Amino acid sequence: MLLQIHEPGQTPDPHADDRGLAVGIDLGTTNSVVALAHDGETRVLRDGDGNGLIPSVVAYGEDGTVLVGREARRQLLERPDTVISSIKRLMGRGVADVKAVAGTLPFELDSAAAGGMVRLKVAGRTLTPVEISADILRAVKARAEAAQGKGVDRAVITVPAYFDDAARTATKDAARLAGLEVLRLVNEPTAAALAYGLDNGAEGLYAVYDLGGGTFDISLLHMEKGVFQVRATGGDAALGGDDFDHAVAEHFLAERAAALGHSTLTSAEAKQALATARVAKECLSVSTQGEWFIDLGDQPSRHALDRATFEALAEPFVERTIRICRGVLEDAGVTADEVKGVVLVGGSTRVPLVRRRVAELFGRPPLADINPDEVVAVGAALQAEALTVGSDTLLLDVTPLSLGLETMGGIVEKVIHRNTPIPVALAQEFTTYQDGQDAMLIHVVQGEREMVDQCRSLARFVLHGIPPMTAGAARIRVSFTVDADGLLTVSARETVTGVEQQVSVKPSYGLSEEEMAVMLRASMLHAREDMELRLLTETKVEAGRSLLAVKAALAVDKDLLSAGELAGIEAALAALEALLSGTDRAAVQAGIDALEAATKIFAERRMDRGIRQALAGVSVDRLDQTLLPDA
């Protein structure tokens, strides 16, 4: 029998060809971009007119139609109450979070929704940000499929590094609704660094300054020989170019109110002022002054603005980003002059004021030779290829925010500190504070502040069944696990009796599994078939692994079997291989189980041989292969 030899752990997915394409998606506040990598060459997937950007705008028709992108954006002014933009700002937000900023958002919130995830009223429907983001992702998926003439079912999706757990979970849920399997959530600055570093062979310490429409991130990365190690990251999930627009719009509306003698604002006026402000901002990035009109009904107003005035309006927001940059440099224990280069990401870095202030801080002109609107999607595409096909590059990311628990007096006990490399698992012991206390509330929070009410609440659950003991005698071990996507799981265990409870941190501002199930059923994607297909694929992956494992074992230890036994195993192998071309998941699983049963004695004899050899002092080199990292 001929056997393919692979590096340990590097055997290829035997059924890669069955799968659709894996793309990289930058799901942005203002625009979304989708890109594809093949053999390290990347391509942004464009529409017929060559546009790479898909405006993250969704128009909902009264008849149930959903329109995404440029056409939806065109309707933003005509039918403002049925068109949603900047939905990313609400991802993972709770009702209470949003109330504080409700006045500045061009949305009508469903005030009836008590607690939990925020909901929007649009065109007679009530929608969550997850569903609206899913509509954007469906359009992105369709764009990619049209461009490639092939199904797309897996994606690397980027999120702001500063996105908290709730927002990350919401993003993953949105992808699931859109029929996309998320291979990995990658932080936007990290994706940009990947695109940038691979293109330029950059080595050393780099800063990625990412100012998008609604989020700001700054990451410090060390790059060397294909390793992208995030050293520190910081940001603000509610700070971006939208804030410039709002400042300019307020300026315009104040002028308009003065000119027309109005005092109240309609939602339509606010939306048009915002749209006009955005145009003015973009113009003032290239020219130094201009004049704009807000034209509603028979009441037009004229607004002149020069760059100096614009910069005065934008300055407080840019200043906030610079302060965050200084904090991240301090966190990493480095000075600005140790940074070898600064990469600009996000459309808002086109604003000259931003470039000037970043150049001042780092003492060097920033790099922007990859289109700042597309660089994140390009990095995501490279990572999608790395995950599905393999790659020599490695992204080592960190937790952006500290994770902790509420303790007595509302004080936060941090369990995982910010900038800890992920994946990570840490545990801490707590105890009871009352005699006979039989339950403990576990309140998980995220943030840097000392008091619980200043941090973000992620989840609460109760560990019941603690045996009665005197105060301080129980030992409750709370474990935090953060996976490579940055998603948290928390479990609590009373170590004397072993009472245990585990939660994936999801509830507070997320969708429950039941809500997800309802949405999946309601989605146009034939969710059941979709889910079944995914399970089938997983089972086939498992079958492939099982086949390779048994063949590898036969190649080494076939002599332990009689001819009859060998024939039995080979028959089971052939049967399972035949099943792989079918679509019957239960049959494939039965084939795996049959192969397992057929090789049981073989496995026992192989273990016996291994131990006999070891006892006889036979070199166990073959058994003892540990890995030597590249020198």
Add this chain to the structure above:
Amino acid sequence: MMTKDTLPAAAAALLPCWSCKGPVSARALFCSTCGAVQAPGQADHFTRLGLARGFDLAPADLDRQYFGFQRRLHPDRFATRSPKERALSQQQATALNDAYETLKDPLRRAAYLLRLAGQVVNVEQAGTVDDPALLMEAMEMREALAEADGPEAVAKLQAKAEQDVAACVKALSAAFAADDLDGAGRLTTRLKYLGKLADEAKARRMRLTRHDF
């Protein structure tokens, strides 16, 4: 009589591979027969990263070993594999991160070495200090910090604190080299306090410089 204790270590350390069911060393990262990733076994942080046990550790060596192992074991290498392989790779990467984070920081590395030697120094929580000289030094530094009124004065104190930290790390290296565990224990406690003072000075300087604009 043959007991588990008298088995040659290599035989006692054989486990069945979860995937191909054949024998695999408990220390192996991958099965030599079928290539499947294995669970991270019990190993101290130095062994896990293939480093000699000791306080002196060049950051470049640590990085090279850590990157080398992560290149093979990180979950990104297993994204399209079976759930079991993905879970094992996450465990492996988590163990590597734990080792890396512990060994990277001189204070945590020192405390860890002492723990391996059976001595406990708690670096996470403030414990009692029975070194009056250290207490006096810390008090004086705190007073100086409280009295420093400008960013420059604080920066000077921060520089002094950082020098003290560097000197203490040097002394620790000598203590470990001489196998003087008691001395190393005292110096580790001292390093913990000096590090806190340096952090306080840094935090205060950041607050002061942020008022500048």
